[in-house]
Amino acid sequence: MNLQDSPCNDLLYLCFNQDNACFAGGTNTGFFAYNCEPFTETTRKNFSSGGIGIIEMCYRTNILALVGGGKVPRYPRNKVMMWDDVNNRCIGELSFPSDVRAVKLRRDMVVVVLDRDIYIYNFQDLKLLENRRTIVNTKGLCALCPHTNHRVMAFPGKERGLINVELFDIQRQVIIPAHESELMALALNYDGTMVASASERGTLIRVFSTASGNMLHELRRGAERAIIHSICINPSSTYLACSSDKGMIYT
Template sequence: MATLSAFPTPNPNPNFRSPSDQPETHPQSPPPMDLHPSSDPIPNPNFNSPSDAIAPAAPPLSLLHVSFNQDHGCFAAGIEHGFRIYNCDPFREIFRRDFDRGGGIGVVEMLFRCNILALVGGGSDPQYPPNKVMIWDDHQSRCIGELSFRSEVRSVRLRRDRIVVVLEQKIFVYNFADLKLLHQIETIANPKGLCAVSQGAGSLVLVCPGLQKGQVRVEHYASKRTKFIMAHDSRIACFALSQDGQLLATASSKGTLVRIYNTVDGSLLQEVRRGADRAEIYSLAFSSNAQWLAVSSDKGTVHVFSLKINGGSPGIDRSQTASDPVTPPHSSLSFIKGVLPKYFSSEWSVAQFRLVEGVQYIVAFGHQKNTVVILGIDGSFYRCQFDPVNGGEMTQLEYHNFMKPEAAF
């Protein structure tokens, strides 16, 4: 799942507890059933009501973090004094929480559409220490659990049964019901907090950086198997899992190639080319049926690639849609690929959308057929549609700046 975050450097505090310590507060009940976040929370005098959040004359809000929920139907934004939750289609704000004092939220991770969120403090005046994960129940308007660490939390991933906390060089996996620590993983330096977990109904698959440059580690918890994949020569910059955890897309710090692997046996299934120049890949996303892959980078273009997954590969079984997708473009010189460099025989994207260069964007596939949702750290929201047969430039269906104070929802 793609995430953008901006983190301050926390001041060391000798009172912070070891990550091996038991959580300071335990949930009072198992993970809840799905409840819509727009449900009215219990009144709390320490919080502003949504209608009082921002005066029309206020300056634009400072966005610290933005991330999609697990099915890409919603997204959450962390700001300097709280957080916001938005619906993607139709686009609208469905919830906001503003804290009276300070209130910076550097990470806000949703659990599908229910009232439980994971929060980490951030910004110039964080609401919570950046080394703590707070489990927030918005129906009770309070934290029902917390996890404390010796160093800053880089990211959090949620499933209905697990909480995954990512630090600079360690990952901790907890049981959601009682916050019991189940697993610890050591990684190479991971300042971006790279981590992906499967969200399908099946067993948990977790992917994180390995202990070597360019290596990814795949944990199959059902079979208790660990698979290491040397995905790239350069360091890993980004990766994404398909919903069922069977496919893994990876990009390196070069940002020119994206590789798709079978997580069961580690085999390389496909390689596609974003471009010839180096780029920083911000996010990768599979479509729900793993027929398409979207890529965003600092070059200001979102690419959509067609995936040709081999149905005979172990553990891989992909059904195709009724309409045959366009064949991925190749160089006109690909017929002499044995003589010319690999660049000339590369698979290129079938659809593209142009954005502002240099702005961080994350991308996901929309719930409407052949649509892509793009979120920018500048507060921009785009919904676009691509032609699966002819490809080419995507059509912009919708645009909003969700951080403008005067925006009405």
């Protein structure tokens, strides 16, 4: 979750790793990571100057993806730095013509989201594999399935309210007309068989099959408009949770 526009504190970014066993955060002075059970700090890096606006973990490995952020960014906002936390150094970088909005990792892929483009790289050598064009996506919406045997990605389409689902294993793309208004949140379940979304109205959460594009569930959050910040589906796909600007978490 990107918190750089929030005036509340030093925290700029917060995310869980792919199996939700750890979480990491970016701050105005560096980054940190914690193990969830038992709850312990696993790493903390304070730079002499410069903030981290985006941080993404790759499971429990020592490799992190970092993007500069905050009042004084540690790295340019248009670069993704691949950080080796054991050797305490950057081992690779990716540069872009505009600011990076999000980064997603798998053991075999690095996905970088810009305002209107998504770039997909091989994790091992950072070679470009593919790229996709989207509608203006300043929120950096993109969901990447973490399951080893299912390579699935969901992202905004080229028109308002559309979700594009990329099924890499069978080289197929499914286009879902999810909402009439702009997308605000996206999430895939663990094995990539379902995608959940919310629009700028924030009253409904819709769940679709990634294989067929058919709607499976429509969940009402409430009657009043709200900004949905995030959606999460549990590993067994039996529960869905979302958070909003109402200061509430709904399940």
